Amino acid sequence: MNDALTHPLRSAPERDTGAPALAVEVKGLTKVYRGSNRQPDKLALDNVDLEIPRGAIFGLLGPNGAGKSTLINILAGLVIKTAGEVRIWGIDAEREPRQARAAIGVVAQELNIDMFFTPRELLDLQAGLYGVRKSERRTEAILASLALLPQADAYSRTLSGGMKRRLMIGKAMVHAPPVLVLDEPTAGVDVELRRQLWDLVRALNAAGTTILLTTHYLEEAETLCERIAIIDKGRVVACDTTEALVGRIDAKTLTFLLADPLESLPPALATLGLSLAAPDRLLLHYRQSATTLAPVLAAIQAAGLAVRDIKSEETDLEDIFLQLTGSAGGSER
Numbered sequence: 001m002n003d004a005l006t007h008p009l010r011s012a013p014e015r016d017t018g019a020p021a022l023a024v025e026v027k028g029l030t031k032v033y034r035g036s037n038r039q040p041d042k043l044a045l046d047n048v049d050l051e052i053p054r055g056a057i058f059g060l061l062g063p064n065g066a067g068k069s070t071l072i073n074i075l076a077g078l079v080i081k082t083a084g085e086v087r088i089w090g091i092d093a094e095r096e097p098r099q100a101r102a103a104i105g106v107v108a109q110e111l112n113i114d115m116f117f118t119p120r121e122l123l124d125l126q127a128g129l130y131g132v133r134k135s136e137r138r139t140e141a142i143l144a145s146l147a148l149l150p151q152a153d154a155y156s157r158t159l160s161g162g163m164k165r166r167l168m169i170g171k172a173m174v175h176a177p178p179v180l181v182l183d184e185p186t187a188g189v190d191v192e193l194r195r196q197l198w199d200l201v202r203a204l205n206a207a208g209t210t211i212l213l214t215t216h217y218l219e220e221a222e223t224l225c226e227r228i229a230i231i232d233k234g235r236v237v238a239c240d241t242t243e244a245l246v247g248r249i250d251a252k253t254l255t256f257l258l259a260d261p262l263e264s265l266p267p268a269l270a271t272l273g274l275s276l277a278a279p280d281r282l283l284l285h286y287r288q289s290a291t292t293l294a295p296v297l298a299a300i301q302a303a304g305l306a307v308r309d310i311k312s313e314e315t316d317l318e319d320i321f322l323q324l325t326g327s328a329g330g331s332e333r
Helices: 067-076 097-100 118-131 139-146 161-173 190-205 218-224 241-244 269-270 296-302 317-324
Strands: 022-033 044-053 055-061 083-088 106-107 179-183 210-214 228-233 237-242 250-257 275-277 281-286 307-313
Touching: 022 210, 044 083, 044 210, 044 228, 044 250, 044 269, 055 067, 055 218, 067 106, 067 210, 083 097, 097 106, 106 161, 106 275, 118 139, 118 161, 139 161, 139 190, 161 190, 190 210, 210 218, 218 241, 218 317, 228 241, 228 317, 237 241, 237 317, 241 281, 241 296, 241 317, 269 275, 269 296, 269 307, 275 317
Parallel strands: 055 210, 055 228, 106 179, 179 210
Antiparallel strands: 022 044, 022 083, 228 237, 250 281, 250 307, 275 281
């Protein structure tokens, strides 16, 4: 599948000429849902600023009710903002709504496919809804690029789960949008299919598409995304490169696996911050910028302990997420 995804899914070939530096630009975006039946108003987005560079795979993370879905729906033109500015591919979404919508494709988490249509029929129908002329439709190229050409004339209900996911992406690409939103594309799929979809996301991006990815799998965001924004209670609490975000927590963990078990931790080791996690395992949680390991290693040796292995655990995106939102990564939807 990867070899085929070299150019057929590339959105408008002319995009590199005079293309904006920012694929999506949001300034002061606010959304208030008015209360009903004496319920108070709900502030879903609170003065959000966000910039997604052209050509990036950009991650959007946040706990339940953080405002992710509201933000995506405003970008897609499905929800009316209360205040602020939204530009998609340099187009003001309020002044030129049709042009802005044409510049973005959205792949929803839920499968939205008519099971009694074939993939070819579905892509042609979707292209017609976007006003794409028959002479300009890329149905065959999209199907081939998604490895769906053999199933082009089969009823969609006969497709596997992975094929249906890829077909959803194809539907979002029929009008050649330069920006593609993938809303939890791997939710509920097995590990093998998740890896296949990761490859597809990378291939789409390599072909020139800017991708906005929401996911509740923090490993997925850390693996795929160059930049990540974390939103909580309607506000962006962090936005940076993935590397810089992970580097915010200057914490590491060392595990010393001992050749022989211990009944108790020597006081000298406890003073240095070591703990006994198991009879044959010492743990050291430390700040890399403020800790020198030489005294620790010397103290272990002085205690007469033989170390058979040392494992190092780096800070990951989940640590950042928990610190900023207090939510578990698996329930951020």
